[in-house]
Amino acid sequence: MLGRKKYLILLVIFLMCAAFSFAGGQKDQASQKTTLRFSWWGGEDRHNGTLAAIDLYEKTHPGITIEAEYSGWDGYYQKLVTQIAGGTAPDIMQMSSEWLEDISGKGDLLVNLGDRSDLDLSGFDEKFISTYCSIDGNILGVPTGIGGELLIFYKPVLKSAGIPLDTEFTWESIVDLGAKVHNQSSDRYMINASTSDLAYLLQKYIIQLSGGYIDGKNKKVLFSVNDATKAFEYFQTWFDNNIVQPLAVSTLFDGDPVENPDWINGNFGGLREWTSGINKVANGRPADDFILASIPVLDGAEDSGIKVYPSQVIVVNSKSNNIDAAIDFVNYFFNDEDAIIATQTIRGVPASSIARNILKENGLLDPMVEKATSVSMASMGKPFCSLQNNSEIKSILKDVIEEFGYGKLTAKKAAETLILRLESKLSEL
């Protein structure tokens, strides 16, 4: 009895297949307009500021449309990578300078901006660009802002523990004075740091002791077991003197120490943060409540290990169909006065001196962000070598610190384990 119904069903199948083929891409009709795609991540301020700059550009360049593809941070990198793999990456992209090495090393994906005479990079410090935005001598990205890291202390907690506000915060003083904070109240701790932050700080300590961390090119570990043991022993004093919360408590807020209710309730003396996070740290409290201090540096250290780097970089896709138009926009974005005023410090203190001057003239530089940046730059360390930012290398340190913090490894054992795992991973990569 299938009879006639059979044809009906076959018709449905045919229609589905037809739908498939016709559902395919509505290709852009060849239009007079050039369209550029520009992607970035950020928060509301950054979206609004960047859109304003794009608007201004479109008004003065009527043949060009810029498709803004913006979103939050979650998934941005994965999406970018997927797009690159599928050949559909945007023309202009915001990236972290740390990704440049991974992405550029794998094929000719980014335009060499150093070669472009239509891009004015004179406002940027040459060394800054050649260190952080170039790979093998090719300038691959334009730095947006200057990012750094520093310590931020909360005056009320220091005051009530009797710590003078003009203390010089050295590695020793943090322990000596910090113990007072916890003694004053068992709810309070000197430093709000969990595994990730401890890893950052320990790495600096090691670099300050030994002058280096790893040599990516020659696949060598640059510090000795002794150096590492000293570093771990130092941080053991943090746990022993209750400078930090036990890992089992703080690990819930690893990577987001600002979300720790104890921080919001004012139970911590300080934390380590990137300059871009300054405003989040204050979280509505007056700027006066905070002391901005450099991460401590050991006397006689050659390299402080403190990172100062581009907040982000803007790159141009070498597979784009409109490279000239893209470069023109990038040039405008970084050098045009109106664009600079529209974007202000949404990506940190501008890396371009041209931009900084314009903002200063117009009173638009956020004082706290500016101060944080200069504090960080004052103790700037040597640039991280390649592979130091490699995700697998980074997680080795995190894992070892975690095991150390949970008491599974002694300081000496932790040092040995760290070196062993680093060496083995370096030989693999």
Place this chain on the structure above:
Amino acid sequence: MKNIMKIHDFDKAGLIYISPWIIGFLLLQLYPLLATFFYSFTDFNLFTNPKMVGLNNFKKIFTQDPDFWNSMMVTFKYVLLAVPLKLTFALLIAIILNTKTKGINFFRTIFYFPSIIGGSVAISILWRFLFMRKGIINNVLAIINIPPTDWLGDPKIALFTVSLLSVWQFGSSMVLFLAGLKQIPSTLIEASRIDGAGSFRIFFSVTIPMITPIIFFNLVMQTINAFQNFTGAFVITQGGPMKATYLYGIMLYNQGFQNFKMGYASALSWILFLIILTFTLILFRSSESWVHYDD
């Protein structure tokens, strides 16, 4: 003769009914499947073309990757913990809700909320509140003098806490059980009652057997899902502390999208595939003895 011919024709129609799936499979699913299989024998960093490396990935996984064995164990523990708990809860609640209960619509909707909210940002924040050392759970337990536990910070307990998140979302399994219970013809129940069977007897001899197809479905689906699941742990613990909640799915995601070893990740995923397939085949085989179909 005519009857047999009719039936033969009739059964062939089945192929036409499943033709949408066949088309979909050939056009949309076959290529990705084969591609990932191919990738598992390559070094593929997503930016350049894959490079053949033969069985290297698999060799490394089994002999040089401590994370692999750890994640295997963590995931197995998770599956054995979360799936039975979740299904038991779902079935019990469904049975309770299937009786004449005042406000049953209201309860049903509320029990389903966790599944509706899903993996939202709110959940991860709230979960931290509940389970941090000074969190609500510890505060409640303090009332009966139980000392505070680090539900998410203690490597020995963290996995259990993460499983709770999955169990808490039992709503979808519950909905399916309810649907199955509702599909039982009331005439069957009435007939048994007329025959003199009591409620207990009816429950075990009629109701349960009639919903075994759904029990089976939930069992298979929840198991498959539990093996691959990772968003909860990823957001709340990032696989920590000390990889105590480093589910296979997290390891896979990190290898693929963080370390850019798509070839390696593909190999990992096909190993997982084989494990899940084995489990599922065992479940299917066992179903022949306890699942009751009316055909």
Place this chain on the structure above:
Amino acid sequence: MMINMKLKNYNRILKYIVLVLIAWVMIYPLLWMIGASFKSNAEIYTSASFFPKDIIMDAFKNGWNVSGQFTFGLFFINTFKLVIPTVFFTVFSSVLVGYGFARFRFPLKKILLTLMISTLMLPDTVVIIPRFILFAKLGWLNSYLPFIMPALVGAYPFFNFMMVQFIRGIPKELDDSAKIDGCSSFRILISILLPLCKPAIFSVIIFQSIWMWNDFFNVLIYINSVRKFPISLGLRMSMDVVTKGDLNQVMAMSVLSVVPLVILFFMAQKYFVEGITTKGLKG
């Protein structure tokens, strides 16, 4: 008699106590989210209680106008554009495919069924890259087609398998008597099985709606234009790596976005209550 009544009452009270306790655990997060929409950002991170210390009304208004370019209203509409066709086609294909596997015997059936279910066993993480490449080649990027088209062709095996199980649970006598009466397979499906499958079909609708509504990663990969963002992307749009944005706004919009789903579920309850009246069983 009296003891029986008492036992029954105790039973009932116990039942309600258990239900209310569990309901409280289930609903609390939603209540907290609602309360959080009226709190300040700092308070959200520090208080698990439902009641805000000071009620702040801005979160809804500011959250609605989230990016300056578009409002959340647009994101809602986009979500409907994404979800409704996908759900519709999912029901369409899963009923057909489920029926085919459940009621017919044809060559290779077991193998095909196993093949269908095994497509679920490969984790999304790795399949997403070749899928992306495939959809890019088909030109379906930056549209909702990567979700709608698979629904049309039964590429969501979860629902196919679900319908298989539900249909197999319906007594075959109904089919057989209709067959003897001369009904075609299609007729049997439409007139006999579909009405009995209402709870199952509504489960498909509810599940697929909720999954599509909440899907973040897959949608993120395929949609570029902010103009086409559904709610799941819109919610996280302003959450930067360092500044997590105004969390109370995210909460407010999350609460709003949950409302349609709750309404859908509540309305679908009717079909779970209806149950079955089987007519021809004794005929």
